[in-house]
Amino acid sequence: MNRRFVLLAAIVAGVLVALTVSNIRYSPWTNTVARTVDQRGPLSEGERANIELFERVSPSVVQVAARSAAASPFAEDEGAEAGAAASGTGFVWDNNGHVVTNNHVVQNGREVAVRFASGAVAQAEVVGVAPNYDLAVLRIRNTRQLPSPVALGSSSELKVGQSAFAIGNPFGLDQSLTSGIISALKRRLPTSSGREIANVIQTDTAINPGNSGGPLLDSAGRLIGVNTAIISPSGSSAGIGFAIPVDIVNRVVPELIKSGRVPTPGIGIVAASEAVSTRLGIEGVIIVRTAPGSPAERAGIRGVDFNSGALGDVIVQADGKPVHRLSDLTDQIEQIGAGKSIRISLKRGSQTRDIDIDIVDIGRS
DSSP, rough: OOHOOOOOOHHHHHHHHHHHHHHHSSGGGGOSSSSOOOOOOOOOHHHHHHHHHHHHHHHGEEEEEEOOOOOOOTTTTTTTTTSSSEEEEEOOHHHHSSSEEEEHHHTTTTTEEEEOOSSSSEEEEEEEETTTTTTEEEEEETTTTTOOOBBBOGGGGGOTTTTEEEEGGGGGOOEEEEEEEEEEEEEEEEETTSSSEEEEEEEEEEEOOOOTTTTEEEEEEEEEEEEEOOOOOOSSOOOOOEEEEHHHHHHHHHHHHHHHOOOOOOEEEEEEEOOHHHTOOOOOOEEEEEEEEEHHHHHHHOOOTTTTTOOEEEEEEEEEEEEESHHHHHHHHHHTTTSSEEEEEETTTTEEEEEEEEEEEEEGG
16 A cells, blocks of 8 residues: 555656646746847936047047068057068048058058058058157048048146047957046156157056057047057056157147158257266256257357366256256257257356257257
């Protein structure tokens, strides 16, 4: 009797399990019909502004590929060695087919191509480079249906904390938008030419290899800088990116379009390094020597006496502004430009005197 009961109970249990599985299989929770999409509310004001900025500016942002010999176009490694391809970003400057990018993107390239947001590819030629500012200007050979130039802003109006946006091609991923803030102003950035760019913009907007030469924008979609470098041990964005301020760009680019080069204004001095000034406890630019025939020599500026080791003149002011280091002096000289004069204050011993000195294009000497 017990055995029959156990067998019957097992059969009943099996039937119940089968029925339960059948019910689960066809229960509402496992229905294979697609769920209804929930409607969202309207986009926030900030989201709408970001979308509008990207849709308006991105058609004017291009991918720039420079290659030598047998390199493949549009490679993803920016700044490649000779014989390889370099890829970066650029943007439409005017209606005449000029595109602005970084010098280091195109410096090794014999052939340059530009890819637009539409996917169209055009050949371009380098019309001018400015290594001192890491800027280059290209000209597109076919300017039909060219996107509108990027609107210009002013870097002199920028405030730390305001929004910043970058559009570019990081790692070859075209038309990427990143956002952040202006982290700092008036940074100094060394270039491959051995000079420094003054008043550089620092931003935490993500900038990676491939972004170089692309626009840094304000919240109105205006150009405020050209992205050029990052500080990162890994080679990827670490939230410290730098952009050449648009006020410099707007001064340099017309010169490159006009003559293919930018004058290097100077007065003809060789200055001691900041390390030497610091060791001697001197604030200003120590003159080591003057170039023969230069405005500095003609003005009677005196360098170091190597026989006695005595210092000569120290420049402590330029155009009414304090000079703490060489970049302070070169910044003022570049703002005034070659062909004009600048008033500088010289300290020799305990005496200080002011002189007016001509600025010349030392790049041609």
